[in-house]
Amino acid sequence: MREIVFDTETTGLDARGGDRVVEIGCVELYNHIPTGKSFHTFINPERPVSPEAVRVHGLEDAFLKDKPVFRAVAEEFAAFVGDAPMIAHNGMFDLDFINAEFARLGRDPYPVDRIIDTLVMARRKHPGSPVSLDALCSRYQVDLSRRTYHSALLDAELLAEVYVELIGGRQADLLLDEISGGTPILVSAGGIGGERPEAREFRVTGEEMDAHRRRVAALGPNAIWLAYLGEAAPLSGAGA
Numbered sequence: 001m002r003e004i005v006f007d008t009e010t011t012g013l014d015a016r017g018g019d020r021v022v023e024i025g026c027v028e029l030y031n032h033i034p035t036g037k038s039f040h041t042f043i044n045p046e047r048p049v050s051p052e053a054v055r056v057h058g059l060e061d062a063f064l065k066d067k068p069v070f071r072a073v074a075e076e077f078a079a080f081v082g083d084a085p086m087i088a089h090n091g092m093f094d095l096d097f098i099n100a101e102f103a104r105l106g107r108d109p110y111p112v113d114r115i116i117d118t119l120v121m122a123r124r125k126h127p128g129s130p131v132s133l134d135a136l137c138s139r140y141q142v143d144l145s146r147r148t149y150h151s152a153l154l155d156a157e158l159l160a161e162v163y164v165e166l167i168g169g170r171q172a173d174l175l176l177d178e179i180s181g182g183t184p185i186l187v188s189a190g191g192i193g194g195e196r197p198e199a200r201e202f203r204v205t206g207e208e209m210d211a212h213r214r215r216v217a218a219l220g221p222n223a224i225w226l227a228y229l230g231e232a233a234p235l236s237g238a239g240a
Helices: 051-057 070-081 091-104 118-125 133-139 152-166 206-218 225-229
Strands: 002-010 021-030 033-042 086-088 115-117 174-179 183-188
Touching: 002 051, 002 070, 002 091, 002 152, 021 051, 021 070, 021 091, 021 152, 033 070, 033 152, 070 091, 086 091, 086 152, 091 115, 091 118, 115 118, 118 152, 133 152
Parallel strands: 002 086, 086 115
Antiparallel strands: 002 021, 021 033, 174 183
């Protein structure tokens, strides 16, 4: 199953009052595993960024003025998301902003049921405990050392790790693998996309087979291993 973890940064808090998106970050998951594919863009909001928002994400007007407007990135963003479920922390905030941008372009909005809200999940799983992204990263020992400001792509990457923990954590049948520049991640035994690894071939020497037959013979005539040996060949070196 394909899922998209996403986050936005904005000019302010009021999508319906004219605030705009200034950054989008998306991370692709397949069967809850990061694939290494992502979408990220800064956006010229065509209006000033509030001082309060700058204190959160650090994106000032001077930095954003030469970035593409939302219209220029909307198609690429929508194509990356496709028809996958969308995972976000306080997801209705992000959805309102994306849908407000779509409305300006005459595009259909994303429906509410596309959103998996990790804030709601965290409140149910940890009632009475702090459930901000920072708090959840601390709870699940997700590394926050790179996070000085809020950043849409970095926050999506952190949220992807938190989401895995919220739905049950890393299972015992997961193993370490590497994708995308040698970064170690957890990959299911079936591999990303469900592909199975090739079966490993074990070569057994004649000496090893002889030792096995001698061990089975010592177990007596009722040993279950005799059913697997069948009409066993004589021991190596025995007369024909």
